[in-house]
Amino acid sequence: MTTVTEARQSTAGRSPRRILAVMRLQYVNRMNVFVVPWIVLAFVLAINVAIWLIVFSNVGEADRADAQQGMQWSGASFYVFVYMAVIAAQAIVYTFPFALGFSTTRRDYYLGTALAFLGLGVLYAAAMTLLAWIEQLSDGWGLGGIMFTAVYFGGPDAPVYVRFFVFLSLFLFCLFLGSTISAIWMRWRVYGMLVFGAAVAIVVLGLIALFTFTGSWGLVGDWFATNGAVGMALWLLIPTLIAALSGYFILSRATPRG
Template sequence: MTATESMPRSSFSRLPAAIGLQFLVPSSLVLVPVLVFFSAWAIAAGIGWLVHSQGGIDGGQPMYTGASQATLWCLVFMAAYAASHTFPFAMALSYSRRVFTLGTVLAFCIVSLLFGAAVAAAAAIEQATDGLGVDSYTFALPFLVDGPGGVFGAGLVSALLCLALMIAGFAIVILYRRFGLMKLWIGILGLVVILAGVAGLITVNEAWGDTWRWLTEQTVLTFSGYLAAASLVLTAVTYATIRKTTPA
């Protein structure tokens, strides 16, 4: 037996397989989100053409839609599905919780990067065609494409928002498995109370004007930084929770 053969195999050698575990069923993180992406865009474009054919919006203003959110919420659901279905499967295959968590987050990173690239490409198409010829925009929204980086900035912040939401969806199901429904709701209500307290402090100190001013001064790059930090925190919380979570 050689020295190499006698060395214990690192658990991280299974990381590529842990990533691939999330893509064993292509419809969950690939096919269904792609279908939702193009279906939502097509429906929004159809509504835009219909409005344009009827004379457009008063004053000739461009029409902006929120249909791009459909893919985000679809991916959040699929991320939650991954926590409820692939976690027990991974434990049955003897994946370590650390490798499973890291592999899942990296799989989410891949999906989020593809989503960001798709948003950037769709926004570029809408800009180049003046809103598909009818001044209707689903992805080239002003607060996304008018900032630093243009459509690339829009793609970046969309990718990081997608990643943060997917990890949040995954984390909520893991928290439910670890603590149960009642404690999960107590935690959610506690978070609501904290946010209400912050809003109360802002109101008491008459600081809403400064708050809105601060929000409007943010750019896609600064929001990207906040979303990246949120993703890291959520990943840490998820791993800390999953270490003591049973797959049953």
Template structure:
């Protein structure tokens, strides 16, 4: 198996592999720290309100943007290159799966360590929340580790699956998927506005427990990985 060649291929551009995600997170953290310093100067009440309000801030998603882009690049650039160098589709799939798993492990550990430091220092001394937020779990550290691992892995495979579908079906895939998402959004909006109890039921789903949400994320990741594995065997590249 030459899957190691696929891993090495992804490590050539260090900025793309590690630099941009870490820069994005650092920049987002700097902004939140600046906000914390400004609001903290207004007194203890303002700091307490900031700490609670930042529970829902999505600055940590600065990491997911570069990572889903990494999933796009893996299929859009490295897949054709790997085939051109004589690697088989199975070898590419094995190597890329290892790359994605490695990224999910590394970044989930970094986020968990960041959360531990953030809690120990009372929000880095300015009562902020950056790592200890709803999207990475405000529960125990092990929950953050599990949640971020599943979320990052799902995002990476989703990016790869979207690009594989585009390579396989072309522009038609974008139009059909865009129309399907628009119809789903319209259906949800219509249900909230026109059906009694629909909005309450939707809220119940969105506020379900940690375990069910982890199952949802795991299913999305598994479906994305499965679709990608099917398409990578059938996708033709120019």
């Protein structure tokens, strides 16, 4: 009885350490996780600055407001969100077999990975919020441009906490979506990806057909406008939670293969 109790206590003591070890494992490739996204984002910003210079140097003061109005719908910064999904997918593929090879349980692995994703989401959301604040303070980088204060992120007048929440919601969604897709690959390989892709295509096509045949696109637009950036960020937490739970249950049955 004493031996069993000691074994359970030993296992319980190792679990937090293993979770933290998995967290650190997800941050090992610092170049891809912490450096490359900002290099590319800086390049995208530089391209946008060049575009703003060209646009505003060729429009009069009367048309400047219209040009800025159109820039509120800029999607230039969405690259970094897509990149987070790719990072999450790569993390599962590369670290899942490695971690299990060192006797890490699937539960500890996924908890450590989820905490690592949460940390990344907070870090990148804070950085994007800072960039949005600089953009707002500098009147669009001195040119009236809009990249980090677009409508999707709350618009140019959104409070700091609103921007942070919207950014965090988007990052977490992309991270857990990427990890779920990778978990499907780890569990069912090509067949799983084919079924997943077909299911997504059918759902998207079905929704498009439904809204088109019922003439509901106006209602869809009204729904987005009514909810706003904060409302949409709140709604996004639902598929994020579904993706996180799905990834856990899929990986709990996955077998690493070479």
